[in-house]
Each structure stands twice: as C-alpha cells, then as structure tokens.
Amino acid sequence: MPKDPANNICQTHIFEGIYNKYSKGLHDFLYYKYGVQTNPKDKTQEAFIKLWDNCKNVTLAKAKSFLFTVANNMVLNEIKHQKVVLNYQKKPQRTYTNETPEFLLEETQFLEKYKIALANLSEEQRVAFLLNKVEGKKHSDIAEQLGVTNKVVEYRIYTAFSKLKAELENFNIK
Structure with a gap:
C-alpha cells in the first residue's frame, strides 16, 4: 500500500518536525529512566539516525513508538555489554607465563x-x-x-x- 506523500517522514521538513517534537521528550525519558551515565543525548541522536535510515519503513503514526523503542533497546544493550565487561574484569587475570x-x-x-x-x-x-x-x-x-x-x-x-x-x-x- 503506497504511503501518503504528505506523511512521508523521509521528507526533510517532516523529519525535522518529528525531531523538534520528540527529541526533548526522548532525551528526558532516557535520562530519567537510566541516568546520565548512559549518554542520553547520544542515544537520542542515534535513535533519530536509525529513524532516518528506516524512514521508508516507518509511518508517521509509528515514528514516536519507533524512536522510544530503538533508544530504549540501545541503552539496554549497552547495559548488558557493561555487565559482560564487569564480569570479565572480576575474573583473575593470568600474571604468569610458562616460559623460564x-x-x-x-x-x-x-x-x-x-x-x-x-x-x-x-x-x-x-x-x-x-x-x-x-x-x-x-x-x-x-x-x-x-x-x-x-x-x-x-x-x-x-x-x-x-x-x-x-x-x-x-x-x-x-
């Protein structure tokens, strides 16, 4: 089913409107939920980049949901990665060699x-x-x-x- 050209978020002015409407709310959502250590500004920008990359697949009605879901998943993936790093750091590191x-x-x-x-x-x-x-x-x-x-x-x-x-x-x- 063809998209309505008036609601095509690949158009610059429509995408800019989405950015202006949701960027502060998305940033605040990430900041309040996960804190400053997760870089909410960066995650907000990355979510908008993913939206732009997928603009042909996302409708205007689903843009907000897409942004919040993508940003939330990025933060959760980063937290999961940090857990892996911490678990690795807890393991004792080998400080010896088998060489004489x-x-x-x-x-x-x-x-x-x-x-x-x-x-x-x-x-x-x-x-x-x-x-x-x-x-x-x-x-x-x-x-x-x-x-x-x-x-x-x-x-x-x-x-x-x-x-x-x-x-x-x-x-x-x-």
Whole structure:
C-alpha cells in the first residue's frame, strides 16, 4: 500500500518536525529512566539516525513508538555489554607465563641481535626482506611497489637472508 506523500517522514521538513517534537521528550525519558551515565543525548541522536535510515519503513503514526523503542533497546544493550565487561574484569587475570627466566632472557638477547643484524643490511635488502617476511607480500607486489623486477627483489631477499643467517645462530624463517 503506497504511503501518503504528505506523511512521508523521509521528507526533510517532516523529519525535522518529528525531531523538534520528540527529541526533548526522548532525551528526558532516557535520562530519567537510566541516568546520565548512559549518554542520553547520544542515544537520542542515534535513535533519530536509525529513524532516518528506516524512514521508508516507518509511518508517521509509528515514528514516536519507533524512536522510544530503538533508544530504549540501545541503552539496554549497552547495559548488558557493561555487565559482560564487569564480569570479565572480576575474573583473575593470568600474571604468569610458562616460559623460564632463561628463555625470556635468551629471547630478549636474540631480539637485540636481530635488530642489529637488520640495521647492518643495506636499505634495499632490509625493505625487501621486511616487506616479504613481516608483511607477507609477494615478490611481484614488492617489485611493483619498489619499481624493480622480480629477480631484483628475489636477489635482495636472498642476500638479506644469507647475511642474517651468517650473523645469527639458529636463524630460520620460512
């Protein structure tokens, strides 16, 4: 059944009239029911945005009901989310690891050696190597990005890998 064009809330002046008529009441409803911590101004605005997004599906007679229902549901969803957050915060957080202090020390020392070894590479080798191994880009993508051929990229990655292997013990990257 086609809508009456005079009652189409997708028209700017009709939507503006709805906003002027119901925005303060909706804000006050949310403020009195849930308090200031639920951001009643934001929820009011979000409800009107949802009304605008659904203006073709909502009649003028149902606009007030739609606004109040949507705003109320948004606040209830936020409260439910806050309960989940609070329950998670109540759970004891794990403050230990299964790694030994020796392993953690070795890891830190290896990371320092790795940073130094990376710094010793030429810029071209380091860029190609990191784009491939850290960011996971393909040789063809790197070649296109750097403006070189695939063979040049392969050579840079190979030489970088060889230098890193020579400087670091137990260096393996796939």
